Amino acid sequence: MSPLPQLRIGHLQIGSPFVQAALSGYSDWPMRLIARRHGASYTLCEVLLDQFLVTFKDRARNKHFLYLTDEERPVAGQLMGAEPEQFAQGAARLAAAGFDVIDINFGCPVKKVLGRCRGGFHLSQPSVALEIVRRTRESVPANIPVTIKMRRGLDDTQESRDNFFTIMEGAWQMGIDAITVHGRTVKQRYVGPSRWEFLTEVKKQYPTRTIIGSGDLFTAEDCLNMIRTTSVDGVTIARGCIGNPWIFSQCRALAAGQPLPPPPSLYEQRDVLREHFLLAQELYGAERCGPQMRKFGIKFAASHPQHLLVRESFARIKDLSEWDGVLQKWYAEDLPGCYPDPAVHRSTTECA
Known part of the structure; x- marks a missing residue:
C-alpha cells in the first residue's frame, strides 16, 4: 500500500x-x-x-x-x-x-x-x-x-x-x-x-x-x-x-500501516475533557465558559459506554465545579471507551 x-x-x-x-x-x-x-x-x-x-x-x-x-x-x-x-x-x-x-x-x-x-x-x-x-x-x-x-x-x-x-x-x-x-x-x-x-x-x-x-x-x-x-x-x-x-x-x-488504536479509555477522555474546559475558561472567562462547554460535553459523551446518561449530565453544567462533578461521577474508573456511533454525528447539522 x-x-x-x-x-x-x-x-x-x-x-x-x-x-x-x-x-x-x-x-x-x-x-x-x-x-x-x-x-x-x-x-x-x-x-x-x-x-x-x-x-x-x-x-x-x-x-x-x-x-x-x-x-x-x-x-x-x-x-x-x-x-x-x-x-x-x-x-x-x-x-x-x-x-x-x-x-x-x-x-x-x-x-x-x-x-x-x-x-x-x-x-x-x-x-x-x-x-x-x-x-x-x-x-x-x-x-x-x-x-x-x-x-x-x-x-x-x-x-x-x-x-x-x-x-x-x-x-x-x-x-x-x-x-x-x-x-x-x-x-x-x-x-x-x-x-x-x-x-x-x-x-x-x-x-x-x-x-x-x-x-x-x-x-x-x-x-x-x-x-x-x-x-x-x-x-x-x-x-x-x-x-x-x-x-x-x-x-x-x-x-502508517498500524492497527486502529483502541478508543480512548475513560481516564484518557477525562483528562482531555478537563483540558478542554480549562482552555475554554482561559479564553472566555469563568462565568461564560460553562454554558459554552455544554455542547462539547454532549459530543464527548458519545465515547462513553453510558453515553446517554453522561450526555444528560453535561447538558446541565454551569461551571468548572459542576464539570468536575460529572468527571468524578462518570469517569472515576478507567474503563474502556467506545468509538462514537456515526449516527450521533450525522444528527449534527453545523455549517461545515
Whole structure:
C-alpha cells in the first residue's frame, strides 16, 4: 500500500492530510488546539461574516473570534458574505489578525445563510463568486494562501454542475491555492450520501491542483478510504471530530500501516475533557465558559459506554465545579471507551 500524500497549501507544507474543518459554533481556539494536540495537521476557525469583521470591535466579549496562538499554526480563518467589496475587507481583517490561510465559504447550506445570498448560494452565480475570489486574492498579502470550500453544486441539475466547474476553473486562474469539495449539493444539506465519485472526477480533471475532500467522514477508516478511492490530497473532518479529537491520531496510525488504536479509555477522555474546559475558561472567562462547554460535553459523551446518561449530565453544567462533578461521577474508573456511533454525528447539522 503506497504512502499517503503530504498535504501542501500554497507555500505551506501542512504534512499529514487529516484536517479539522471549520465548524460554526464549535471550532474555536480550545477545540482547534485540542485537535492539533491529537494529530490534526491544520485547522480552520468557525466561519465568520464579512459584515462582522468589517465592524469588529476588539472587546473582551468578541476576542475569541480572532484568537489564535502559535501552537496551532498553521490555522485558517474562514469567511462568508454576500458582497465582493465587503468580503475583501473582511479577508484583509482576517489576514491582519494573523491567520495563515484565508478560506472562502461557498458551501454553507443553512437556510438563513442562503436567504441572505451567502455561502452555498454563490454556487448559483459564478460571476459574483469569481468577483469575490478576485477581490479576496487581491486584498490578502501574496504570502498568505487563499482557499475555497465548495459543495458539488446547488442541486443536481446540469446548470449547477456547469456553474461548479466555471467557478473552480476561474478560481485556479486567479491564484487560489486549494479547494475543498464536499460531495453533497447545497439542496441536500446533510441528508443522503456524499458522492465521493464526484471527488474522483474533480481530482482527475485537476491532478496537479490541491483538492481536499469532505463529506461522510465519521471514522478513521472513512478518512483513509476517501483518500485511497478518490486520490484527493487531504480530507477535512467536520462533524466526525466534534468531541472526538482522537480521530486524528487514529487516522495517522492507519496511514502508517498500524492497527486502529483502541478508543480512548475513560481516564484518557477525562483528562482531555478537563483540558478542554480549562482552555475554554482561559479564553472566555469563568462565568461564560460553562454554558459554552455544554455542547462539547454532549459530543464527548458519545465515547462513553453510558453515553446517554453522561450526555444528560453535561447538558446541565454551569461551571468548572459542576464539570468536575460529572468527571468524578462518570469517569472515576478507567474503563474502556467506545468509538462514537456515526449516527450521533450525522444528527449534527453545523455549517461545515
